[in-house]
Amino acid sequence: MTASAIEDLLRELTPQVLGALVRRYGRFEGCEDAVQEAVLAATVQWPADGVPANPRGWLATVASRRLIDQVRSDSARRDREEQVFAAEVMPEEVPDTDDTLVLLFLCCHPTLTAASQTALTLRAVGGLTTAEIARAFLVPEATLAARISRAKQRIKAAGSSFELPEGAEREERLQVVLHVLYLIFNEGYTASSGEDLDRVDLATEAIRLTRMVHAQLPTDGEVAGLLALMLLTHSRREARTTASGDLVPLDEQDRARWDDDLIAEGLELAKSSLGGPELGPYQLQAAIAATHAVATDATDTDWKQIHALYLILERIAPNPMVTLNRAVALAELEGPEAGLAVLAALDADERMAKHHRLLSVRAHLLEMAGDADGAYENYRNAAKATASMAEQRYLESRAKKLRASQPD
Amino acid sequence: MKFVISMHINPAVIDALTDEEKAAIGEGHGKFIQNLKDHGELILTQALVDPSQASVVRIRNSQPVVTDGPFLEAKEYLGGFYLIDVEDKARALELAAQIPDAAIDGLGVEVRQVMFSDGQLEA
Numbered sequence: 158m159t160a161s162a163i164e165d166l167l168r169e170l171t172p173q174v175l176g177a178l179v180r181r182y183g184r185f186e187g188c189e190d191a192v193q194e195a196v197l198a199a200t201v202q203w204p205a206d207g208v209p210a211n212p213r214g215w216l217a218t219v220a221s222r223r224l225i226d227q228v229r230s231d232s233a234r235r236d237r238e239e240q241v242f243a244a245e246v247m248p249e250e251v252p253d254t255d256d257t258l259v260l261l262f263l264c265c266h267p268t269l270t271a272a273s274q275t276a277l278t279l280r281a282v283g284g285l286t287t288a289e290i291a292r293a294f295l296v297p298e299a300t301l302a303a304r305i306s307r308a309k310q311r312i313k314a315a316g317s318s319f320e321l322p323e324g325a326e327r328e329e330r331l332q333v334v335l336h337v338l339y340l341i342f343n344e345g346y347t348a349s350s351g352e353d354l355d356r357v358d359l360a361t362e363a364i365r366l367t368r369m370v371h372a373q374l375p376t377d378g379e380v381a382g383l384l385a386l387m388l389l390t391h392s393r394r395e396a397r398t399t400a401s402g403d404l405v406p407l408d409e410q411d412r413a414r415w416d417d418d419l420i421a422e423g424l425e426l427a428k429s430s431l432g433g434p435e436l437g438p439y440q441l442q443a444a445i446a447a448t449h450a451v452a453t454d455a456t457d458t459d460w461k462q463i464h465a466l467y468l469i470l471e472r473i474a475p476n477p478m479v480t481l482n483r484a485v486a487l488a489e490l491e492g493p494e495a496g497l498a499v500l501a502a503l504d505a506d507e508r509m510a511k512h513h514r515l516l517s518v519r520a521h522l523l524e525m526a527g528d529a530d531g532a533y534e535n536y537r538n539a540a541k542a543t544a545s546m547a548e549q550r551y552l553e554s555r556a557k558k559l560r561a562s563q564p565d
Numbered sequence: 566m567k568f569v570i571s572m573h574i575n576p577a578v579i580d581a582l583t584d585e586e587k588a589a590i591g592e593g594h595g596k597f598i599q600n601l602k603d604h605g606e607l608i609l610t611q612a613l614v615d616p617s618q619a620s621v622v623r624i625r626n627s628q629p630v631v632t633d634g635p636f637l638e639a640k641e642y643l644g645g646f647y648l649i650d651v652e653d654k655a656r657a658l659e660l661a662a663q664i665p666d667a668a669i670d671g672l673g674v675e676v677r678q679v680m681f682s683d684g685q686l687e688a
Contacts, residue, residue: 302605306605307605544678
């Protein structure tokens with residue numbers, strides 16, 4: 158088995174083994190450490206000695222031993238206080254229940270910050286090592302380890318049981334889970350600087366985790382919608398940057414470089430997600446991404462449909478970023494002045510007034526309207542306001558182009 | 566999101582503090598660092614030597630020229646910084662307010678987001 162096949166196998170087995178251990182022994186925080194140690198041991202031993210015949214049983218046994226050692230040393234510290242803990246090793250066969258969802262709900266516990274939720278999810282459910290996650294987020298391993306350990310202490314303090322929440326709470330908690338998966342996916346784009354083969358691809362990892370949730374909840378429209386949104390966004394990955402890492406806006410992308418397989422799967426999912434009684438923000442965003450995906454070129458885009466979808470999205474999940482996107486769609490549909498009028502309403506919003514996205518959209522619409530000076534100024538201000546180097550280079554290049562095309 | 570919280574010190578203001586006040590600042594930073602570590606938010610912190618120990622390097626006629634003293638003749642100098650990784654800007658501002666320097670007249674704490682990083686982050 159190749160090293161990458163072993164890694165895939167470990168990532169698949171991690172939540173299964175962890176779920177089985179927590180079911181058996183309780184103490185999520187201790188089990189999670191023990192499974193992480195077992196995974197680390199496997200990454201060293203398996204490539205050298207070969208993958209054991211029953212890899213899941215191997216991991217469960219090693220993790221159980223680590224857990225027992227851990228409990229023994231804990232109790233030794235507590236003056237050898239008697240522990241009611243069955244010091245038995247896990248049987249070879251781990252029960253076949255899939256606890257992935259239960260684990261995800263636990264890792265995305267609402268008392269945690271988003272940064273902790275993402276880190277813990279990637280480790281406990283994604284089966285990544287602390288070092289891999291730290292590299293992916295460009296923080297020191299010690300920083301990330303502290304974050305994970307604090308997150309587990311908070312979960313422990315909250316007294317969470319290892320069960321799926323019921324009813325309305327379940328719906329609410331699922332929203333948090335989906336948001337965390339979405340954040341991991343986005344991080345895969347924003348944090349990607351250069352080709353670093355050692356770095357885990359967070360976008361691919363988020364898709365893999367969302368696929369697992371979709372397999373567990375196949376009829377949930379928002380889960381399908383999120384997966385569709387990820388696949389359709391990911392299909393444009395090769396086309397959205399140049400070889401030197403510069404951004405290529407959607408209307409200038411070479412659509413031949415879009416991934417047809419991902420598009421086909423994403424379209425199918427987006428369509429099926431709309432079949433249910435509920436309509437949520439991920440389904441709508443997937444529908445918007447699908448509308449872009451079926452356009453043969455930028456001029457063929459169905460802006461009427463996109464604008465209508467943004468209108469619904471704005472109604473069910475009001476958010477200045479959605480309004481911003483609707484302004485772009487409206488400008489394509491009715492002309493730049495209509496779009497600029499929508500932007501004027503956002504100036505009153507303090508969070509938005511100096512936001513680089515508002516400035517860059519205004520620059521774009523002013524450019525469409527033929528106001529080169531206004532567009533130039535807004536591109537420059539947007540370039541100053543962004544924290545992304547790639548975006549800054551793109552905005553500066555737009556500003557430069559305007560100056561170049563202007564007679565002095 | 567990564568931020569640098571830089572501490573701008575005024576040597577005259579620091580000199581005028583009592584020993585107790587100076588000790589309280591040191592202690593405050595110690596607690597602050599521990600808190601950042603516990604939260605998994607600290608990447609790195611560094612404190613710099615007195616600005617009088619600074620050297621300025623310039624290339625003149627293709628030759629490096631080194632002069633003593635800080636680059637800018639000012640009352641305030643960069644005294645040190647924290648590099649942190651936090652949820653959002655609001656959290657960075659909340660943390661900056663916990664730095665002892667922020668409570669002292671004449672000293673300033675500045676928060677700016679990081680735009681590019683490279684180097685050894687796996688401490």
